[in-house]
Amino acid sequence: MQRRAELLDAAIDLIGTQGLDALTHRAVAAGAGLPPASTSYYFRSKDELVDEALRRATELEIGRLRELRDALGEAAGDPDALVDAVAAWIEEQLHGAGRAACFAQYHLQLEAARRPELRDALVARAAATRALAEEVLERLGAPDPGQAALLLVCAVDGVRLEALASGHDAHLRGPELRALLARLLRSLLRDQA
Template identity: 60%
Template sequence: MAGPPPAASAPTRGRRDRRGEQRRAELLEAAIHLIGAHGLDAVTHRAVAAEAGVPAASTSYYFRSKDELIDEALGALAEREIALLRARRDALGELAADLDMTVEALAAWIEDQLTESGRVAMLAQYQLQLEAARRPEARDILAAWKDGTDDLAETAMRALGAEDVRTAGILLVCAIDGLRLRLMASGHEPLTPEQLRATLRALLSGLIRA
């Protein structure tokens, strides 16, 4: 799988030394947190600087506009998530051939995203992906993200012996996305750990036979 592409707008503002790169990363992390906690409308140069705990002028020094800041935040988040997906794929390895181990790995991954910090990061992912879908210049970033997700799902389904690996992988990704949104959304009672694992076992078992 090809590595993640660069952010849609190549950064040209601000210091390019180590200190400058660190400050840029801090501002992007602050933007991601704001998006996850309060939505895209909360992102302003001043709000991002305040979240990062730096002078108000810092954000405009590194980013020309809100759109550039959002594009780079999407690129940074995508790069991080693709690296995590690869690590999970490699860690799963031969264990993916064991249904119980795959169920446990998926359940632990979902539960990690339902913690307070995990929820903010996941909401930021969804909001940035929806925003990028409206922005043609961000399509390469979304494509790399999708490839990373599909690769992990297909690795699991191939190891479990699914007959149609590609279709099973797509269905697994869609089902996990829907399950995560259900668990986050208000109005739905959370699944117990046992119920979550039973749901995942039924899902994987059905996809193997699909």
């Protein structure tokens, strides 16, 4: 099972650096430093390889989300601290170790639109993110926290994708990113249903 996990990590890395098209049996094996036939042995078909890589990336994202929840535990109820934490979490995914899994996550969404069998992974992530968002928003006193959470998650996903696409010279970083998130949060809190 060790090699299987290594192969999946190499696959996610490949998606992040070269896109889903570059995900071939041989490239994955080479990325993991293993002989070419190893991918065929651990995965019955390419679809199985792609699916499991995307699911694994989702698990990684959910794990990172738990880290964010823990980080928020200390600073709960403080909107400024919340904005800082979310901004740091986004930038870690844009320029840090979470970049590949973040790419894979968007590829998963596009794949799931055509292949319903992938949707359970999507649903799991959506549930985790929305639960965290709702918990935070409820504690801050947002009206209709469920709806606000859905909106917050979608908006953050959109902002993250925009920043991802614009590359390193993006305007969506540092102080400007924090200002944007701050306004989003402020708006969701002050809205009266």
